Amino acid sequence: MKYNYGTAICAAFEYILETYPEAFILGQGLWSPWYVGNSMTDLDKKFGTHRVIDTPVSELACTGAGVGAALAGMKPIVVHPRMDFMLYAMDAIVNQAAKWSHMVGGQAHPGVTIRAIINRGGEQGAQHSQALHAWFAHVPGLRVVMPATVADARDLLIASVVSRDPVMYIDDRWLYDLEDDLAPVEELDLAVQGPRCLREGRDLSLVAAGYSVRLALDAADRLSDKGISAEVIDLRVLNPFAPEAVVESVRKTGHLLAIDGGWRTCGIAGEVMASVAERGVSARMGRIALPDAPAPSSRVLEKAYYPTVDTIVATASRLLS
Amino acid sequence: MKYNYGTAICAAFEYILETYPEAFILGQGLWSPWYVGNSMTDLDKKFGTHRVIDTPVSELACTGAGVGAALAGMKPIVVHPRMDFMLYAMDAIVNQAAKWSHMVGGQAHPGVTIRAIINRGGEQGAQHSQALHAWFAHVPGLRVVMPATVADARDLLIASVVSRDPVMYIDDRWLYDLEDDLAPVEELDLAVQGPRCLREGRDLSLVAAGYSVRLALDAADRLSDKGISAEVIDLRVLNPFAPEAVVESVRKTGHLLAIDGGWRTCGIAGEVMASVAERGVSARMGRIALPDAPAPSSRVLEKAYYPTVDTIVATASRLLS
Amino acid sequence: MGGLADPSRFHQPIDIAGQDPAVLQGQLRAILAIRMAEQHLADMRRNGLIGGPVHLGVGQEAVAVGVSANLRASDRVFGAHRSHSHVLALGASLHGLFAEVLGKDTGLSRGMGGSMHLWDGPRGFYGSVPIVSGTVPLAVGAGLAAKLSGTDDVAVSYLGDGAVEEGAVHESMNLARVLQAPVLFVVENNFFASHMHIRLRQPLEYTARFASAHDMPCEVVDGNDVVAVNKAASRLVDHIRSGRGPAFLEAITFRWYGHVDWREDIDVGVNRSTEDLSNWRARDPLSRLTVAMEAAGCWSAGQHADLVEAIRKDVVDAWEKAMNDPYPQPAALLDRVYAR
Amino acid sequence: MGGLADPSRFHQPIDIAGQDPAVLQGQLRAILAIRMAEQHLADMRRNGLIGGPVHLGVGQEAVAVGVSANLRASDRVFGAHRSHSHVLALGASLHGLFAEVLGKDTGLSRGMGGSMHLWDGPRGFYGSVPIVSGTVPLAVGAGLAAKLSGTDDVAVSYLGDGAVEEGAVHESMNLARVLQAPVLFVVENNFFASHMHIRLRQPLEYTARFASAHDMPCEVVDGNDVVAVNKAASRLVDHIRSGRGPAFLEAITFRWYGHVDWREDIDVGVNRSTEDLSNWRARDPLSRLTVAMEAAGCWSAGQHADLVEAIRKDVVDAWEKAMNDPYPQPAALLDRVYAR
Numbered sequence A, B: 001m002k003y004n005y006g007t008a009i010c011a012a013f014e015y016i017l018e019t020y021p022e023a024f025i026l027g028q029g030l031w032s033p034w035y036v037g038n039s040m041t042d043l044d045k046k047f048g049t050h051r052v053i054d055t056p057v058s059e060l061a062c063t064g065a066g067v068g069a070a071l072a073g074m075k076p077i078v079v080h081p082r083m084d085f086m087l088y089a090m091d092a093i094v095n096q097a098a099k100w101s102h103m104v105g106g107q108a109h110p111g112v113t114i115r116a117i118i119n120r121g122g123e124q125g126a127q128h129s130q131a132l133h134a135w136f137a138h139v140p141g142l143r144v145v146m147p148a149t150v151a152d153a154r155d156l157l158i159a160s161v162v163s164r165d166p167v168m169y170i171d172d173r174w175l176y177d178l179e180d181d182l183a184p185v186e187e188l189d190l191a192v193q194g195p196r197c198l199r200e201g202r203d204l205s206l207v208a209a210g211y212s213v214r215l216a217l218d219a220a221d222r223l224s225d226k227g228i229s230a231e232v233i234d235l236r237v238l239n240p241f242a243p244e245a246v247v248e249s250v251r252k253t254g255h256l257l258a259i260d261g262g263w264r265t266c267g268i269a270g271e272v273m274a275s276v277a278e279r280g281v282s283a284r285m286g287r288i289a290l291p292d293a294p295a296p297s298s299r300v301l302e303k304a305y306y307p308t309v310d311t312i313v314a315t316a317s318r319l320l321s
Numbered sequence C, D: 001m002g003g004l005a006d007p008s009r010f011h012q013p014i015d016i017a018g019q020d021p022a023v024l025q026g027q028l029r030a031i032l033a034i035r036m037a038e039q040h041l042a043d044m045r046r047n048g049l050i051g052g053p054v055h056l057g058v059g060q061e062a063v064a065v066g067v068s069a070n071l072r073a074s075d076r077v078f079g080a081h082r083s084h085s086h087v088l089a090l091g092a093s094l095h096g097l098f099a100e101v102l103g104k105d106t107g108l109s110r111g112m113g114g115s116m117h118l119w120d121g122p123r124g125f126y127g128s129v130p131i132v133s134g135t136v137p138l139a140v141g142a143g144l145a146a147k148l149s150g151t152d153d154v155a156v157s158y159l160g161d162g163a164v165e166e167g168a169v170h171e172s173m174n175l176a177r178v179l180q181a182p183v184l185f186v187v188e189n190n191f192f193a194s195h196m197h198i199r200l201r202q203p204l205e206y207t208a209r210f211a212s213a214h215d216m217p218c219e220v221v222d223g224n225d226v227v228a229v230n231k232a233a234s235r236l237v238d239h240i241r242s243g244r245g246p247a248f249l250e251a252i253t254f255r256w257y258g259h260v261d262w263r264e265d266i267d268v269g270v271n272r273s274t275e276d277l278s279n280w281r282a283r284d285p286l287s288r289l290t291v292a293m294e295a296a297g298c299w300s301a302g303q304h305a306d307l308v309e310a311i312r313k314d315v316v317d318a319w320e321k322a323m324n325d326p327y328p329q330p331a332a333l334l335d336r337v338y339a340r
């Protein structure tokens, strides 16, 4: 059946709410069609406002409540319509959810899913634009997923909710119109998911996560016109980080370009490079990330701020020359 | 005069409070000798409780108040006796302080200093142990310093307070007993501070920040007994990150071992490696960081958790063999 | 609370007895200017000339105008996502606001912020940003700074009824109270946080209960009555300036437009009660003031027409100028991250 | 509040009229066991056998015992850094607690947490951690889970007067109230957050004002009176179990030891009022209960001596066993991060 990235997320929610009576959703904007795009349409009507709960403006309490409900055996999904708002909820995520299992000797697991939406552009500026996936990749105890395909948008969300661990599920509004056919749902075990090659190539490995994967795929098309054969690796799972597939690819191509829609320093692009470097794979490496600045709002500066296919093509060509 | 790391911090506070009437300190435990070790002894008595303010248990409001006071022309220092508590204050730090100048067109600068203490070990466990410097290095708009020497403990604190930008000053309780002589204060311009070579060597570059620098220096001693000449680079300033000194060193030695007391994935050690790799310096690289787990509390596990001089010596020897 | 939450009440002209006509005229001018500026922004957003979101406060203008009557340039005012009225009431230039909304280099924030990030330091507007409650702790710090510097300046923190649900607000109120920081917390209670009515978010409709919990003086007023707002703010600002600590003003009001942009009937996609809306339109801070002034003989239909025309011209001129202004240079992206 | 904050009052035996003697004896036993266990921990910390910090609640035992009288194993209790009493009052094993404090594999949290991270799921103790107010939102979620699952189980959130200064608590109270989640917030108001008296941190000495602000029923009781705590908790838990939403209990009490470890006279380095301390020692929840029971003829000096001896033996046995238990295997470091 035809889905787009947004409706695929919605399909995942429907599957979850239908299949698991202990699943419920808690977050801001769940009763408004505006906050979360087409990714949660009418869930409140289909499953009731007691299972699809729109909340006060209280990110910390809502996230913590998700953690606590998970400890009580539920499968809660906490939705943050923008990742920026989650800065208020860091204690619940990092001090509580991520550490709980370890702190209590593996006897209880807060299997909460935290859905963080990257929602940037549109002249909204610095506080409505952030992509902080590198932060969560840094914290042991969290699983972090970033779907780049329509199938992953659905299947990794289901896998996140089914997982007994706390999961940060990060989707990107810039992907919502991406279309694809989907097979019937099969539940995946998140613990065995990891980076995946989406396009094979010989000369260069483009490695990315989330929306940056789309840029990489488009860039690979353009590079092939120039006679460069680029392989594209979709990271998918950022934590626990399993770089083997990337390392294999770079071993083959001898060139790595890591592309990230987050900031550079201590970001995921750097992590990809370090993981290759420490394994003794000799390769030429480059990375593309955001400039070292908060997101601007003015449209002219927004254009300069976000990486594009052009940037990738140009950087890749330079790397190979 | 003889100082240790803790009294050097105290000397910086005295200098600041004496020199700048607009300076004041706000934080938890400032009227107790226990929270902040010997680093703030009797400041409240010398300068008054109106300038050395012990606060309610409200990390977010206190940090935000520091940001607001800075916008009003003060030089506030907000003290968090453990970095873990700061998880509550992320909005004030990341959404507000780091972005303010940019958001308002460079017309106002929240020159607040946020002092975050790394305070781990002692069987205190996962929520009383974190070293999240990589997070702050990731965020444009913050300056991040991590003093590893007695002189830097004092001088980088003064430089942080004098800076017009928001600065995260990160000190480590494990360093407080380190002793050294200090020259009279000269104010440094933080914007031109950066990594520094503390010990020259030919065979290997050990790169670290904060307490890990001490481990690196001790390891360098031990390595020299084995006939290995290790250079030690103290990063000092993690954001904006200026890797040139590191790159020069690795170009010379051909071997890089990055050592970090924080977590591995998207950490500062990986950033160091990536910065070298993307400059086309071919070198053998390795890193040492925390295991992918929250801090344990049991003493036997604590021993296994934190990197030691032994780990460094062993890893370095392997890297060179 | 005297039924202030009931939209069918308080439609009559406001009580202006004893008010200086010149002052009233100034307030009328300010309310009207804000109203017309925001209606222009609504139009320009609808027709696509504005690229970013605009959160309009049409219907709420009397709050900022009444509060600002008690402020001076050395005070420190913080707002949030819906702050056009807050900055204009302090005397900010229309052109500066419009240019900012358009992302131009001549804007209040030099084009770096847009509608949701406004700054006018020289007039005491320390800044507004869209993270709900993000500036509330900052206002406490700016107030504390005034106290530490030995001045009697005050800080003002504008926030919404939704913001009250953020823990930051409660920490800030306690901190301000314990430090006796000179801060006026002004809650513009318009009963909505985007699509959610306060009854869905809080157990009670008024937020002033938190003022008593935090042991600070408070007043609850008809936010659509500029005289009432002004009087209450005056009492509270006096209290604050005299060194007796923070205070709390709850102004009951309503926004005519939805949460964001130009639509009136929907709130980020959710239908609003048209009956409530039309009732609230009848509790108009502008017409209730105008009618009262006309009845008192200190305003006339002719004066009003002239004023509308003058402001219309200001608005059009400011807009034209802003439209023709340059965007920030590319270097602005990196040059404004740190002080230089 | 009837002068509950005045330490020179409420020294008389508590009122046990109408209480079942067997129940009282059970409560006396629980209070005494917690007291002796914690005093033992104080000694072992002083003599260096305990490596990590212990936050002792000696003097506060009646709160957890009185509250727990109204709980069952399917309820969900969360604590914080000072939670020995909370978990023991639910019936947790002394040995499990001691082993945990020593970081042993047989501890309540399998040695991964120490004194500040306790867990006893089978008894309804969902966990305690030292980040102040960190578990309060979790309790709301665990309560909400009970409601969504259609049970009448309740969640209990123990917190301190200091925790009330964290925004998380206010968000949690509002969220619980709006969702009508079955949560009992229990503030153990011992007037101190580490070295800071509540007068230095808040404008007023009682925290129940926040219950009314958040529109939930509340009671303020002498936390050193197990019967009073039990009765108040019983009324509030009934309210909650019957589906009428959260409630708030403020128990006024005092800790005899300083903030952390074994010293009585100092609070993380700051001298405490010895007069207050001796007054609070006289408001002892244990002796006030014992004397009342002896006067009522349902307890005797002989019974007491036997009980003390029996508990002393339990304590010593549990400690010996814990001391000889193994530490976690090295693999525990990585094996317990994720579920397997």
Ligand SMILES: Cc1ncc(C[n+]2csc(CCOP(=O)(O)OP(=O)(O)O)c2C)c(N)n1
Residues within 6 Å of the ligand: A028, A057, A059, A085, A088, C081, C082, C130, C131, C132, C133, C159, C160, C161, C162, C163, C164, C190, C192, C193, C194, C259
């Ligand atoms: C931390 C945070 N959470 C959520 C949002 C999304 N949001 C923007 S405005 C708003 C409602 C605010 O309501 P209120 O404070 O009453 O102000 P009003 O819009 O009524 O002026 C919300 C939830 C945000 N911007 N920041």
Ligand SMILES: Cc1ncc(C[n+]2csc(CCOP(=O)(O)OP(=O)(O)O)c2C)c(N)n1
Residues within 6 Å of the ligand: B028, B057, B059, B085, B088, D081, D082, D130, D131, D132, D133, D159, D160, D161, D162, D163, D164, D190, D192, D193, D194, D259
């Ligand atoms: C978020 C956070 N801030 C600060 C601390 C340090 N701290 C530990 S206990 C405590 C005082 C807590 O006081 P209260 O809530 O009254 O509990 P009590 O110690 O009196 O039982 C503080 C400030 C902490 N552990 N966590």
Ligand SMILES: [Mg+2]
Residues within 6 Å of the ligand: C160, C161, C162, C188, C189, C190, C191, C192, C193, C194
């Ligand atoms: Mg509102």
Ligand SMILES: [Mg+2]
Residues within 6 Å of the ligand: D160, D161, D162, D188, D189, D190, D191, D192, D193, D194
């Ligand atoms: Mg206390």
